[in-house]
Amino acid sequence: MDHSIDYRPSFALLTVSLDEGESLRSEAGAMVSYSDGIDIETNAKGGLFGSLKRSVLGGESFFQNTFSARQAGEVSFAPPLPGDIVHHRLEDETLYVQSGSYIASDPALDLDTSFGGAKTFFGSEGLFLLKLTGTGDSFLSSYGAIHEVELGEGERYTVDTGHIVAFDETTSFSVERVGGLKSTLFSGEGLVCTFTGPGTVWMQSRSMESFLSWLIPKLPTNNSA
Numbered sequence: 001m002d003h004s005i006d007y008r009p010s011f012a013l014l015t016v017s018l019d020e021g022e023s024l025r026s027e028a029g030a031m032v033s034y035s036d037g038i039d040i041e042t043n044a045k046g047g048l049f050g051s052l053k054r055s056v057l058g059g060e061s062f063f064q065n066t067f068s069a070r071q072a073g074e075v076s077f078a079p080p081l082p083g084d085i086v087h088h089r090l091e092d093e094t095l096y097v098q099s100g101s102y103i104a105s106d107p108a109l110d111l112d113t114s115f116g117g118a119k120t121f122f123g124s125e126g127l128f129l130l131k132l133t134g135t136g137d138s139f140l141s142s143y144g145a146i147h148e149v150e151l152g153e154g155e156r157y158t159v160d161t162g163h164i165v166a167f168d169e170t171t172s173f174s175v176e177r178v179g180g181l182k183s184t185l186f187s188g189e190g191l192v193c194t195f196t197g198p199g200t201v202w203m204q205s206r207s208m209e210s211f212l213s214w215l216i217p218k219l220p221t222n223n224s225a
Contacts, residue, residue: 003015013076014078030078031075034073086139094169105138106136144204159201162210170197171201
């Protein structure tokens with residue numbers, strides 16, 4: 001399974017070449033195009049309950065698409081927001097992916113929802129995670145560019161939750177508010193996640209929450225006569 005990622009980092013397009021008999025699973029709605037000889041199957045991967053968990057807790061679509069090659073061909077994908085796509089190969093390991101950043105993966109990888117616990121649930125910025133486990137290729141998307149940080153043993157690094165794309169299972173984390181209520185209100189900051197290495201953390205250069213906070217006050221309102 002070969003792939004290429006074009007038009008990075010603002011408008012990334014992922015193209016995956018499949019040999020006869022190969023397949024790829026993707027987030028519903030991520031497909032852009034495919035060549036002749038590619039079959040598409042849409043299903044509730046992991047059964048009804050598993051799909052509901054991913055949809056409600058993980059923020060992903062209820063259904064998943066599986067693209068299978070009857071003959072050699074290609075499929076292209078793109079994220080819903082302007083941004084980048086990164087490839088990560090898992091080797092009998094686990095990767096945690098922020099909801100909305102999953103785009104596609106090898107069907108051999110198990111895709112499940114991992115909820116970080118009550119301490120990570122604060123309003124709309126709750127840290128909902130998808131859990132990819134096994135051996136195979138995965139593709140993650142971002143809003144804006146993707147920045148990768150390698151953490152050494154015991155090294156700590158703090159990231160706003162709205163900028164998290166993914167992180168290794170070997171990396172422990174804790175979620176908290178920035179300062180007290182006063183600093184949260186006046187600084188415009190909310191939740192941050194502090195990671196402790198070893199492991200890799202992937203971040204996105206833009207945050208949907210920050211963009212909406214900027215956009216919504218500028219939208220026209222309907223004033224009744």
